[in-house]
Amino acid sequence: MIIPDEIFTEYPFLKNSVLNQCEGGLINTTFTAENSLGKWIIQKVSNIFDSDVTDNIKQVTRHLKKHSVPTINIVESLSGKLSITIGTEVFRVLDFIPGKHPDVENAYECGKHLSIFHKALSDADFTGSTRELHNTVSHMLFLKSTIEKHQSHRLLSQVITAANSIDEMYSGLKKQPKVSSFVHGDPKRENFFIYNNQILLLDLDTCGYHDFGGEIGDALRGWSNIKGNFDKKVFTDFLEGYNTLAVSDSDRISNEFAVNSTIRIALELAARFAADALNESYFGWDSAGFSSRGEHNMARAYQQIYFAKQLLLNKEI
DSSP: OOOOHHHHHHSGGGTTOEEEEOSSOSSSEEEEEEETTEEEEEEEEOTTSOTTHHHHHHHHHHHHHHTTOOOOOEEOOTTSOSSEEETTEEEEEEEOOOOBOOOGGGHHHHHHHHHHHHHHTTTOOSOBOOOOOOOHHHHHHHHHHHHHHOTTOTTHHHHHHHHHHHHHHHHTSOOOOOOEEEEOSOOOGGGEEEETTEEEEOOOTTOEEEEHHHHHHHHHHHHHEETTEEOHHHHHHHHHHHHTTOSSGGGSOOHHHHHHHHHHHHHHHHHHHHHHHHHTOOTTOOTTTOSSHHHHHHHHHHHHHHHHHHHHTTTTO
């Protein structure tokens, strides 16, 4: 895509920049912009987010800085705005942060940082993102209705088999009460970043009051799912890192809670992907590796089911 000229009017320091689109982001379209004055990030904000998402992020970063927690910095436009709307598209600019994403060897430190992040925001006096996350039952019901709607789909029998496995495993999980906490909302490994020997979290669009079990399960699933296989050491390292700041036993995340939450999120994703297979819906479709969005989603669903089964065999971590 071409960056609109209005960007350079509202952010004049970006003029004469060399622009490069970043790879890997599936939600917001992201570019680096570099010239003799410095280097920045330009993002076209996805329309799945509310119009005030960048204002929410600013509140989060301000609160994190108050607690001396490293974070990103949004750059205001010439007219003092945190983002600008051009037609139907919303853009924002951030300071570029040099560094790298962590490796699995950094699981302990990143687990500890997630705990620091949560504690810093535990006294947040603002709402943050209200986008619903991790309504597992809703995703399973949606899969059921999608199956009923696509009775002639070529992948129907595979999806039914997957749905039966998901239901069987989910019904065997110990159900945990939902506890709402101010969390990141998408604590996968790609959203952790190491800069100047400090860890920070990127992509703060989903920060808000959400289900704590969903947050922990999503983090542990993202970290310990290594190419489709469960890595017990990475799981344990991340969990121990998170628990290192616990001030009492009640403040610690138990192994049972961690395992059940992680299995739940894996099954939730499997249900989402299985429904997407029938709906032929996936914006990250790998057309080189799969003949259609349906086949790609089916592979993703099977991978999450396989991962959940491995976790079930390791319930006594």
